[in-house]
Amino acid sequence: MSDDTIRLVTIGRILRRRRRLLAVLTLVGALVGYGTSVLFPPRYTASASVLLPGQWEERALLTQAEIATSSAVVDRAADTLGWTGVSRGELRDRVSATAADGNIIKISGTADTPERAQRLSDQLAQQFVAFAARIAGDDTNPDAAAGPEALRQKVEQTSRRITELANAADPGRTVESVQARTELEKLRSTLQEAMKKLDQADLVTKKAGMVVMGPAARPTGEAPPTRVQLIVAGALLFFLLAVIGHLVAARVNRRLRTEAEIAAALGSALLGTVDVPAEGPALRPEGRGPRARIRRLLGVDTRWDVPAPRMSGDEAGRRIRYRRVCDRLRDRLPATRRLLVVVPDGDEIAHRAAGQLAAEAGNGPSPESSSGDCPGLRVVGISVSRPMVPDRGAESGAVVVLSAGSRTEEELVGIAEACADAGHEIAGVVVAGAVRARPARAAGRPSESAAPELAVRGHATGGSA
Structure with missing residues (x-):
């Protein structure tokens, strides 16, 4: 992985x-x-819309949205609401404004209740309109509103009077008449420029006449x-x-998975690989105590990153693998020598394989072997965290049996050092793998692909042996 x-x-x-x-x-x-x-606690958001009459550019609308959430507007709204426990800074974090299509500024306020959210957004909209009108110099006094119109009428009357005076002057006969006509035209131009400035100021005033498009709707959801x-x-x-x-x-898993890596870490030769039928609960660790029960309940007592067991052959094919391991062990060591079968604790697959290997060694030599009996084997389990192998006595050597992908290189080196400290030379390594057993066939119905016994002995599933 x-x-x-x-x-x-x-x-x-x-x-x-x-x-x-x-x-x-x-x-x-x-x-x-x-x-x-x-x-x-839950929060509720209400929104109020403000219409900006006239023609507005996009940047100008964005500027108005920033003004709507400025401290000048929010602080005035906070003073008007007078909420206890809510500071001005906290209120600024609860408001927002966006420029929508159609020259509309959408002002939103968030509060802990729908009523407060509605009041907050309405108050913000009103304070924004009032602040914008104050900036533009808007005045709601009727006399002040009628002043520009009266001035415009006076300017029109003056322009007509200038025209009459220019027509009445002696056209071009004297120097004085020419100068009078020139002064009158200058006065007309000045009045026209003043009217243009007055119209521009009136347009700005009309733009500042923002309108709140009704009260904010009370929110119904959080x-x-x-x-x-x-x-x-x-x-x-x-x-x-x-x-x-x-x-x-x-x-980051550093466990060794290949037979070559495992044999190299233990400093010995690979004797072969053997198959162990996967039987579900039988392959689970035999832990005791509350922690083990919790691990079994959660399904974390078995590894998830190992591939699904492959399909195995029949029982005779699996036994052939064990016999071949015994034959190789017999060829490497004298028959009179006894060996320890070292199995790491917690590796149930390796424990079952070691038991089967010891049973096959006690059944006598394979018909294919010309050597003598297989050396006697005794299975011992050791702790991986603190490996301890029995001292050399009746047994003078060790065979390590473990499953692929179960131990790291450091753990295997620790096992090899423990065997060396006890005076045991590692005679070989056996790698065990879980397989799925084929379903048993009904009696009297041989398989169509059944092969002679010699063919079965020459062919076994699951890698090298």
Whole structure:
């Protein structure tokens, strides 16, 4: 797994073999999300719209949106509301304004109740309109509003009077008449420029005449994130963290998986690989106590990152593998020599393989072997954290049996050093693998692909032997 790419089959294997743990962690995440929603009370958001008459550029609308949430507007709204326990700075964090289509500024306020949210947004809209009118110099006095119109009429009357005076002057006969006509034209131009400036000022005043488009609607639902959203987010977060944690753990896994790596770490030769039928509960660690029961309940007492067991042959084919291991061991050592079969604790597959190997060694030589009896074997289990091998006595050597992908290189080196300290030379290494046994056939119905006994002895499933 440490050298493989993450594929969908890996994710599927995690979901299939760790479904209990993932379900529990997802439930814990949902409870954490619920607890978060209890700590943070629900919030409600209301919005009020302000219409800006006239033609406005996009940048000007954005500027007005910034003014709507400025401290000058928010502080005046806070003073008018007079809420206790809510500071001006906290109120600024609860308001927002956006420029919508159609020259509309949408002002939103968030509070702990729908009534407060509605009051906050309405007050912000009113204070914004008042502040904008104050900036533009708007005045609601009727006399002040009638002043520009009266001035415009006076300017028109003056322009007509200038025309009459220019027509009445002696056109071009004297120097004085020419100068009078020139002065009158200058006065006309000055009055026209003054009227243009007056029209521009009136346009700005009309733009500043913002209108609040009715009171804000009272919110009927909570503002995000709601309680349901927090619960779903917590469950999803814990589920993803659990899956990512499994992938990271598999990436940094340093357990040896190939026979060559295992033999090199132990400093000995590989005697062969043997098959152990996978029988579900029989391959689970035999732990005791509350922690072991919890691990079995969550389904974490077995590894998830090992491939599914391959299909095995029949019982006769599996026994041939054990006999071949005994034959190789017999060829390497004298028959009178007794050996220890060292098996790491917690490796149930290796324990079953060691027991079967010892049983085959006690059954006598294989018909294919021309040598004598196989050396006597005694199975001993050792702790990997503090390996301790019995001292050399009746047995003078060791055979290490373990399953692939169960131990790291450092752990195997520790086992080899423990054997050397006890005076035992490692005679060989046997790697055990779990396989799926074929279903038993009904009596009297031989398989169509059944082969003669010699062919069975020459062919066995599951790698080298």
